[in-house]
Amino acid sequence: MAQFDTIRSAAGARTAEIDAGLRAHMNKVYGTMSVGMFITFIAAWAIAGLAVTSDPTGATAQIGAGKFLTPLGNALYLTPLKYVIMFAPLAFIFFGFGAAMNRMSAAGVQTMFYIFATLMGLSISSIFLVFTGQSIIQVFLITSIAFAGLSLYGYTTKKDLSAMGTFLMMGLIGLFVAMIVNIFMQSTAMMFAISAIGVLIFAGLTAYDTQKVKTTYLELAHSGDQEMLGKAAIMGALSLYLDFINMFMFLLHLFGNRE
Template identity: 70%
Template sequence: MADYRTIRATTGMAGTRTAQIDEGLRAHMNQVYGTMSVGMLITALAAWAISGLAVTTEPTAYQISANQYLTQFGYAIYGSPLKWLIMFAPLLFVFGFSAGLNRMSAATAQVVFYAFAAVMGMSISSIFLVYTSMSIAQVFLVTAIAFAGLSLWGYTTKKDISGWGSFLIMGVIGLIVASIVNIFIGSPAIMFAISALGVLIFAGLTAYDTQNIKNTYIQMAVHGDQEWLGKAAIMGALNLYLDFINMFMMLLSLFGQRE
């Protein structure tokens, strides 16, 4: 018969270990959401600053509406082939960041993530030229509420949604291909379909990525590699950041009020 004191000690050690993992998980998720939030702030400031510098009421270089003109700086961004580089730079940045993450320290990865957030801000800054500020704020608020609910569900659900991953990634690839094709076609119907499907896909990814971040931490916390966990938090922040940004852009395309 097993000694009662041995059983109780073993149970106590397991309980202590579980408590430590739970505490570490909370700290890990706080780091993920905190890093993501700073990235969102950098993106918003970069987008606002670029669009603000680019638009003036005085005719200078390039007219975009009855009372709006681009400055020379704005023309270099929005009215020249440079706009294509800025448009696709975030996509290239993500691929490069993901490929090089293992060779970076956690501190370097964090700096690169913030640099990516600034580049993304430049890439989406044209929304201030297309949509009213009020509709941008309203859609952002709706996105934030939806994101919070979906992420909370992904964190708390007992259902295993890991099987969603391959299906959702295939959906993202389909959206990218369709978006590139529609740049040349310019079909409003295709754009509407892309936006509607995109909202559903990135809503699913928000829940999936949140659960994946949680499960990855639980699986790897036993190794105690703080450097690896730090980089995992930044990668998790990147994934959730992309889910939020893309869901916001899709909703803005559907419901944003144009200038």
């Protein structure tokens, strides 16, 4: 992180101000991300609760001992609508946030992030049907510990991770293509490989994105544009949120106990 040290040295008397501003910026990033995570898991849990019933009356399908899909559950998980729900968060990122950054205020972008977090909850709600509650909690804790360590490394390391970030983004594109292919192949072995590689990619991206959040702040801090700094914090929260969610989902597929 030579850039950070250079800016601090050049700032002279403003060094303490830059450090304090960076701490506040990172606190906002992690705080916004945490709220988004909370919204996602509450939404997923609530939607899964509406999709499953123990009453066979009016149920559309049985999915386990004493568990039946409601009409809502049938629509979400057993019809082509499931593909719309699956890819809706991705479409939201590409077509929603890009326009929001240019046209909305920081408060508006933050609201969009929370809407996106709710939509992501809908997209991953099936985990509460597929995996046991205990394994979901265990994998969440494992992901939290790993994420904290990787993010701390990205924040404190003096090494420039930009080259690694380029490599990881290329790997992410390949991973996405493999996931699309496996939707039709339904290969267990391929899904295992995708999950293992996905964990490694998003572990690396966690460190890279943390460093990027830090450098972005440094690039914008000298301008004093609080509106842009606010938007940058939300977009940084989005990047780290996606790293966490994806790492969690891949770890859950690898180590989660199924119902």
